[in-house]
Amino acid sequence: MRNFLKNLLPKKNHFIGVDIGAYQIKAAEVKIVDGFPEVVNLKSIPSPKNVWNGQIDEENLVQALKDMANPVLKEVITCIGGEKVVSRVVRLPYLSDKELESAAKFEIQKFVPTPVDQLIIRYVRLSDAAFGALEAADKKGEQEGQDVLLLAVPLTTVYQYHSIFSRAGMVVTAADLQAFALWRVFGRNVRGTAAIVDFGAKTSHFVLVKDGVIKFVRLLPVGCEVLTDFIMNTYDVDYQEAMRILEEVDTALRSDYSQESRQGKEESPEDLTLQMEEAAASLENDYYAQPTGRTVKQLRDVISEITKELRRSLSFYFTQENIAAEKIILSGGMGHLKGFVKEMQSSLEIPVEIGVPEIEFAADKAYDPVYAISIGLALRELII
Ligand SMILES: Nc1ncnc2c1ncn2[C@@H]1O[C@H](COP(=O)(O)OP(=O)(O)OP(=O)(O)O)[C@@H](O)[C@H]1O
Numbered sequence: 001m002r003n004f005l006k007n008l009l010p011k012k013n014h015f016i017g018v019d020i021g022a023y024q025i026k027a028a029e030v031k032i033v034d035g036f037p038e039v040v041n042l043k044s045i046p047s048p049k050n051v052w053n054g055q056i057d058e059e060n061l062v063q064a065l066k067d068m069a070n071p072v073l074k075e076v077i078t079c080i081g082g083e084k085v086v087s088r089v090v091r092l093p094y095l096s097d098k099e100l101e102s103a104a105k106f107e108i109q110k111f112v113p114t115p116v117d118q119l120i121i122r123y124v125r126l127s128d129a130a131f132g133a134l135e136a137a138d139k140k141g142e143q144e145g146q147d148v149l150l151l152a153v154p155l156t157t158v159y160q161y162h163s164i165f166s167r168a169g170m171v172v173t174a175a176d177l178q179a180f181a182l183w184r185v186f187g188r189n190v191r192g193t194a195a196i197v198d199f200g201a202k203t204s205h206f207v208l209v210k211d212g213v214i215k216f217v218r219l220l221p222v223g224c225e226v227l228t229d230f231i232m233n234t235y236d237v238d239y240q241e242a243m244r245i246l247e248e249v250d251t252a253l254r255s256d257y258s259q260e261s262r263q264g265k266e267e268s269p270e271d272l273t274l275q276m277e278e279a280a281a282s283l284e285n286d287y288y289a290q291p292t293g294r295t296v297k298q299l300r301d302v303i304s305e306i307t308k309e310l311r312r313s314l315s316f317y318f319t320q321e322n323i324a325a326e327k328i329i330l331s332g333g334m335g336h337l338k339g340f341v342k343e344m345q346s347s348l349e350i351p352v353e354i355g356v357p358e359i360e361f362a363a364d365k366a367y368d369p370v371y372a373i374s375i376g377l378a379l380r381e382l383i384i
């Protein structure tokens, strides 16, 4: 019946994805132009303070969303941020939909303390064609069972979310998962194995994709704020100043690496640190020259802590499946910090590239890595 009605109704061809991040709210509008999806608008505004910490600051969030709203396109696709959604990939035997529904409830109770009647529980068969399997159902996999992604979110959070958007004059047509949004933007055509990582301010989404199929997802409890918090605490400066120092250190890390690749020679870690300190010390601002030199060294340690989280997720999957990711496709605010990205790459010893979405952009719109999730949300109804 639903499909019948869907076929009768005119097909919508214009969608907005809204990603409420801890640092900023991002909205992406995607429209079908000449038969292909095209990003026609991108907007961002700062999120209300502590938007995902404990209680959501509803009033400020409603106000912020009102500022983002498109008066003629009220329906939005969004995702639930922070650490509110619990997701877990489990291997289960082949089950009917009905059986899988009960199995999902049973499995969820193993890792979510909230009673199941207070949760919305969903499951997704990861090898479904709808999730982009490049190959047909894997016969070997059929014998061994199937990977199922289990999702659980408190009912109260979902109600609260719908109410916040509706008070801002918007209608949530779907609440999607960040991992699926990232997969739509970067993962569908991956050959081999790649990890897509969106590094936000407080959290990061890790999605492992093999031959176009999601294999594993994880929410990492780290983001760029680890870097700015470190600078603010160490140098007793405000956020703006911390960002300025962060960008300065990033420039030092970038210039060092580009120098290294120009010369094409191998450097020891000690040499690199020394060169970076020199690069930082030669920056124009005398007042910060010395602290920046020291900060480069300290921030390299902070980034290596972040990298450790990534390595843990990569080795978890490797231990389970004996499959190593061949590269990392990166998005989120960290995508602006190319020096730090290089630093991650050298420590992980696999290529880390800033993802390039496989989608057109209107002539006056340019891609920025912070929009990856919002673009992927808007694509939900446009591509399978
Ligand atoms: N040039 C930049 N522009 C925007 N953010 C930047 C830039 N450089 C670094 N950042 C950092 O990126 C983070 C914002 O990235 P992003 O928008 O992906 O986060 P978010 O989605 O709001 O957070 P989360 O995903 O944790 O909820 C901030 O911590 C900010 O300090």
Ligand SMILES: [Mg+2]
Pocket (backbone or CB within 6 Å): 020, 021, 022, 199, 200, 201, 332, 373
């Ligand atoms: Mg984010």
